[in-house]
Structures are given as C-alpha cells and as structure tokens.
Amino acid sequence: MFSLILPTYNEAKNIPALVEKIRGSLKGVPHEIIIVDDDSPDETWRVAQELAHDRDDLHVIRRIGRRGLSSAVIEGFLAAKGDVLGVMDADGQHDCGLLPKLHKAAAAEGGIAIGSRYTEGGSVGEWDERRHLMSRIATRLAVSLCRVKASDPMSGFFAIDRQTFEKALPNLNPKGFKILLDLLVHVPKGTKVQEIPFTFGKRMHGESKLSRRVQIEFLEYIYDVSLGRYVPLMFVKYCIVGSLGVVVHVSAFTFFEYLLTRGGGATFQQFSLSVAGAIETAIVFNFLLNNAWTFSHIKLKGKQAFVGFLKFNGACLFGALANYAVSAFLFSFGFPELFAVVVGAFTGVIWNYTMNRLLTWRG
Numbered sequence: 198m199f200s201l202i203l204p205t206y207n208e209a210k211n212i213p214a215l216v217e218k219i220r221g222s223l224k225g226v227p228h229e230i231i232i233v234d235d236d237s238p239d240e241t242w243r244v245a246q247e248l249a250h251d252r253d254d255l256h257v258i259r260r261i262g263r264r265g266l267s268s269a270v271i272e273g274f275l276a277a278k279g280d281v282l283g284v285m286d287a288d289g290q291h292d293c294g295l296l297p298k299l300h301k302a303a304a305a306e307g308g309i310a311i312g313s314r315y316t317e318g319g320s321v322g323e324w325d326e327r328r329h330l331m332s333r334i335a336t337r338l339a340v341s342l343c344r345v346k347a348s349d350p351m352s353g354f355f356a357i358d359r360q361t362f363e364k365a366l367p368n369l370n371p372k373g374f375k376i377l378l379d380l381l382v383h384v385p386k387g388t389k390v391q392e393i394p395f396t397f398g399k400r401m402h403g404e405s406k407l408s409r410r411v412q413i414e415f416l417e418y419i420y421d422v423s424l425g426r427y428v429p430l431m432f433v434k435y436c437i438v439g440s441l442g443v444v445v446h447v448s449a450f451t452f453f454e455y456l457l458t459r460g461g462g463a464t465f466q467q468f469s470l471s472v473a474g475a476i477e478t479a480i481v482f483n484f485l486l487n488n489a490w491t492f493s494h495i496k497l498k499g500k501q502a503f504v505g506f507l508k509f510n511g512a513c514l515f516g517a518l519a520n521y522a523v524s525a526f527l528f529s530f531g532f533p534e535l536f537a538v539v540v541g542a543f544t545g546v547i548w549n550y551t552m553n554r555l556l557t558w559r560g
C-alpha cells in the first residue's frame with residue numbers, strides 16, 4: 198500500500214480538489230491519504246474531516262498546539278499503514294501525475310524516489326529571480342555541506358520505503374521544512390536515491406508558509422549537520438549572546454557611573470556599585486536572550502523561568518570564580534598577563550555554558 202501524507206496549514210480551499218486529483222492519479226494503486234493539519238485557523242481540518250467522513254482511504258490528524266512541516270510529515274509517516282510512504286504539498290504545486298511513478302520507483306527498488314525540479318527535464322516553473330536565487334543557494338549549501346547525492350534535496354515531493362524511513366527515524370530533526378534533506382542525511386549509506394523530473398506548479402489558493410523563521414531554521418540545520426558536529430550550534434549562539442552581553446555590560450556601567458557621579462570622579466564605592474549594577478544588567482540581558490534564542494527549543498516559561506533565572510545567576514557567579522581562579526593560577530606561574538586573562542575568560546564561558554546546560558536549560 199502507498200500512504201500519501203499531505204501536511205496542511207491553511208489549505209482549506211485547496212484540499213477538496215487536490216484529494217480528487219490524487220484519487221484519479223492513483224487509480225489502480227492501493228493507497229491511503231493522511232492529512233496532517235496543525236489546527237489551521239481556516240479550519241482545513243474540518244474540511245478534511247468532512248471529506249473523510251464516508252471514505253476509508255482518507256484520514257485526518259489534527260495537531261493542537263504544534264507547528265512544523267517536517268514534524269507533521271514524520272507524524273503522518275508514523276500513523277501510516279503502507280509499505281511505501283509518500284509526501285506532497287497540499288497547495289497544488291506538485292504534479293499529481295507523478296505519484297504512480299514515485300510509488301513504483303520506491304516500491305521496486307527501495308530507498309527514496311524524489312520528484313525533482315533540478316534533475317534533467319525538471320523545472321521550477323514560473324518563479325521570480327529572487328526566489329530562484331534563494332532556492333539555488335539553499336540547494337547548493339545543502340548539497341555541499343550535508344554531502345547528499347541528490348540535485349533537489351529541498352523538494353517536498355517524494356516517496357520512501359518504510360524500512361528506509363525507519364532506519365533514519367531515530368536521528369531525524371523535526372524542526373522546519375527540510376524533511377527530505379534530513380532523511381537523505383540520515384538514511385544508511387548506499388541507500389538508492391532516484392530522481393524523477395517534474396515542473397513545479399503554481400499555488401492554487403492561499404499563501405506560502407516559507408517564512409523568514411523557516412529560512413533561519415534551515416541555515417541552523419545546515420550548520421548543525423556540518424560544523425555543528427565539532428562546535429555545537431547552541432554553544433556558538435551562547436558565545437554570540439555573551440559578546441553582546443559585554444557591550445550591554447560596558448554601556449550599563451557607563452550609565453550607572455554617570456547616574457552616581459554626574460560625570461565627576463568616582464569613589465571606590467561608586468565604582469563598585471556601578472560594576473555590580475552592570476553585571477546584573479548583563480546577566481538579565483544574557484538570560485533573556487539565551488532563553489528566547491539559544492535555548493528556544495526548551496524555552497523556560499512562568500515560574501520555571503524565574504527559577505531558571507536564579508540558577509543562571511548562580512552558574513554565572515561560579516563562572517566568574519572559575520575565570521578568576523584560572524587567571525590567577527596562570528599568572529602566579531609566570532604566564533603573560535594577557536594570556537592568563539584570555540584563558541581565564543574562556544574557562545568562564547565554557548564553565549557557564551556547561552553549568553547552564555546542566556542546571557538551567559536541561560532539555
């Protein structure tokens with residue numbers, strides 16, 4: 198059986214005609230269609246449920262409180278009965294006529310059969326130059342950095358045999374749009390990959406969901422599976438936040454000192470108060486940005502965020518002590534001052550990161 202997943206978000210107007218077309222194309226191929234909708238505001242799920250009412254070959258999964266194309270596809274695959282699993286967009290851009298070929302290719306030879314816009318004979322259709330360029334850059338990055346052997350690893354139109362999917366499943370990353378790329382990265386070496394050309398069509402109704410956020414998630418993913426193996430993305434983000442924190446620290450220090458001295462010379466007490474104020478300001482800034490960005494996937498909310506903030510303060514205090522201890526130790530052994538300070542600072546950053554990973558953002 199061929200299980201075809203349609204991930205949907207605000208596709209109510211497209212679904213009825215598309216389901217009919219798919220039915221026509223897959224005449225003679227035992228199949229089921231699974232619509233995975235993320236509780237669309239336009240009630241795609243309701244339209245789908247009405248269509249499914251008197252049909253055994255159509256199923257609907259309505260996900261509440263969750264979003265994401267990749268995770269919707271994975272969830273659809275997990276609910277599917279077929280030995281070949283397929284996916285296509287629900288906006289009419291993918292050619293239904295290709296479905297029997299994709300199914301046949303994956304059923305006969307195993308592995309993945311891709312509906313490809315970039316293999317010989319395929320085309321992206323009527324894209325403007327900007328979209329064309331974006332897609333080409335994304336495809337090049339994906340092919341070279343992820344080392345996958347396909348000309349269109351960003352396609353959302355493919356079929357895969359169940360066994361191949363299950364082998365890749367434990368390592369899949371459910372964020373974003375790049376489900377095919379992620380599968381290509383994680384299927385066993387030597388998996389058969391076939392590309393079948395098609396021309397990308399126009400969206401029937403509604404708007405694209407390829408947002409800026411999805412594009413950033415894609416870049417993060419590319420980093421994760423290439424350089425991220427050596428230096429984790431979260432650590433890089435943590436360091437970026439830390440560097441911005443230094444700017445905040447210096448600005449806050451200048452502000453507090455001016456507030457206390459009105460521009461005159463500072464006493465030791467005024468200096469110390471300004472430093473303390475600047476440290477706490479930087480800690481608040483770092484905590485908020487790390488929580489919103491570095492650890493967005495395990496973001497702390499409400500009471501948890503308050504407790505996390507206290508832990509973050511604690512971890513930073515120990516980080517400062519570790520920083521001081523290492524610098525003082527190196528300095529006392531005759532290492533140059535600057536070297537001792539820089540190594541101390543790095544120790545502090547790595548210490549803080551590790552402690553906060555273990556204590557504050559544990560997911």
Ligand SMILES: Nc1nc2c(ncn2[C@@H]2O[C@H](COP(=O)(O)OP(=O)(O)OP(=O)(O)O)[C@@H](O)[C@H]2O)c(=O)[nH]1
Pocket residue numbers: 203204205206207208233234235264265266269285286287288290353400404405406407
């Ligand atoms: N379940 C679910 N489906 C989604 C989500 N985002 C997009 N989709 C669906 O995934 C398919 C592809 O999304 P599109 O917005 O058409 O993205 P695209 O085809 O790459 O971009 P365009 O060429 O601009 O249309 C469509 O069927 C969408 O409804 C989501 O968060 N959850």
Ligand SMILES: [Mg+2]
Pocket residue numbers: 286288290400405
């Ligand atoms: Mg689309």
